[in-house]
Amino acid sequence: MNKLNLCIIFGGKSAEHEVSLQSAYNIVEAVDKEKYSLTLIAMNKEGKFYLCDSLNFLENIDNPKDIKIKNTDNQIAFVPGERGSSIYSLRDNKMIDSIDVIFPIIHGPFGEDGSLQGLLKLIDVPFVGAGVVGSAVGMDKDIMKRLLRDNDIDIADFIIYRDILEADYLSAKDKLGIPMFIKPANLGSSVGISKVTNQDEFLNGLEEAFRFDGKVIVEEFIDGREIECAVKGNLKTKVTFPGEILPTDEFYSYEAKYINETGAVLKIPAELDNNIADNIKEIAKETYKLLETRGLARIDFFVTKDRILVNEINTLPGFTKISMYPKLWKNEGVEYSDLIDELIVFAIEEFDNNDKLLSTI
Numbered sequence: 001m002n003k004l005n006l007c008i009i010f011g012g013k014s015a016e017h018e019v020s021l022q023s024a025y026n027i028v029e030a031v032d033k034e035k036y037s038l039t040l041i042a043m044n045k046e047g048k049f050y051l052c053d054s055l056n057f058l059e060n061i062d063n064p065k066d067i068k069i070k071n072t073d074n075q076i077a078f079v080p081g082e083r084g085s086s087i088y089s090l091r092d093n094k095m096i097d098s099i100d101v102i103f104p105i106i107h108g109p110f111g112e113d114g115s116l117q118g119l120l121k122l123i124d125v126p127f128v129g130a131g132v133v134g135s136a137v138g139m140d141k142d143i144m145k146r147l148l149r150d151n152d153i154d155i156a157d158f159i160i161y162r163d164i165l166e167a168d169y170l171s172a173k174d175k176l177g178i179p180m181f182i183k184p185a186n187l188g189s190s191v192g193i194s195k196v197t198n199q200d201e202f203l204n205g206l207e208e209a210f211r212f213d214g215k216v217i218v219e220e221f222i223d224g225r226e227i228e229c230a231v232k233g234n235l236k237t238k239v240t241f242p243g244e245i246l247p248t249d250e251f252y253s254y255e256a257k258y259i260n261e262t263g264a265v266l267k268i269p270a271e272l273d274n275n276i277a278d279n280i281k282e283i284a285k286e287t288y289k290l291l292e293t294r295g296l297a298r299i300d301f302f303v304t305k306d307r308i309l310v311n312e313i314n315t316l317p318g319f320t321k322i323s324m325y326p327k328l329w330k331n332e333g334v335e336y337s338d339l340i341d342e343l344i345v346f347a348i349e350e351f352d353n354n355d356k357l358l359s360t361i
């Protein structure tokens with residue numbers, strides 16, 4: 001059997017760089033080497049791409065805070081228009097082996113927001129996950145929420161500011177109540193997020209969020225449980241029973257996600273009545289579909305006594321063996337390596353479907 005040449009692209013310019021390295025490490029360890037040959041490409045924190053040794057590409061693997069890409073001088077460039085053989089080594093002055101499918105596992109801006117997906121579309125190779133539109137829409141909390149609201153999916157009420165001078169505490173408080181949550185519209189990992197209860201905190205929270213994005217979203221506070229579901233597939237989807245995040249901090253902060261090991265507990269499955277779980281699963285599938293998602297996504301909810309609200313979608317969720325997404329599937333009996341196989345099949349299916357479309361008349 002011919003092996004598929006699987007290219008994994010990891011790292012990236014976001015706060016989730018280190019998580020991405022761990023996800024890549026776990027994927028490389030898990031995939032069936034009889035089925036796949038591997039090409040590893042790291043995006044460093046400056047956004048440059050390097051070809052890595054597929055057996056030895058990381059340093060400090062055992063330390064999640066200090067994990068690093070091993071130094072390599074083999075910078076690469078993407079060359080559109082050469083289907084299959086589209087990656088060029090600047091050091092060796094030649095194209096590298098042709099690639100059958102790409103698994104980009106870069107979280108946050110530049111990796112999960114459609115920019116990398118645009119590049120992969122241009123080089124004409126199947127890739128795992130949502131395309132340009134699904135990625136961009138999933139990343140922008142303002143656009144995502146307006147699409148959900150338009151489809152009668154419950155969300156936290158919100159206001160958008162594009163300039164701090166547009167913000168007025170009293171009218172925001174009037175509309176949203178206190179506390180409020182302030183977030184950069186296009187980010188993740190809880191970076192730049194504040195929970196505020198008075199005018200000073202409101203202005204500080206806005207300043208902080210505007211450091212990261214030119215668009216800021218202010219939301220009503222939802223006093224609810226944090227419930228998450230994993231979805232996979234293209235137009236036909238499957239969804240898991242939900243899990244729950246139990247933050248020990250005031251909210252599920254950057255610290256709780258990545259620094260403090262006791263910052264949050266993942267409870268899988270979540271303790272939920274079956275009819276509520278079924279509702280959540282149904283809304284997860286609907287959200288996935290209407291946000292143009294492909295391949296995989298984790299959909300995050302707030303669940304209160306009488307409401308089920310979608311908080312956000314993550315189109316390239318954390319993918320280490322101990323991340324929520326693979327663990328939710330494990331709970332359904334799907335092993336990590338089988339999950340990767342399936343995501344690759346979805347990638348090729350989606351590519352073939354698009355490939356059939358006419359590009360000229």
Ligand SMILES: Nc1ncnc2c1ncn2[C@@H]1O[C@H](COP(=O)(O)OP(=O)(O)O)[C@@H](O)[C@H]1O
Pocket residue numbers: 156181183187188189190191193219220221222223226247251252253300311312
């Ligand atoms: N409107 C809200 N009400 C209550 N808690 C919130 C609200 N928005 C965010 N949070 C808390 O902040 C965390 C991060 O917010 P989220 O919107 O998921 O941003 P990110 O994309 O950075 O993960 C959530 O997991 C939750 O703990």
Ligand SMILES: [Mg+2]
Pocket residue numbers: 189190300312
């Ligand atoms: Mg979140």
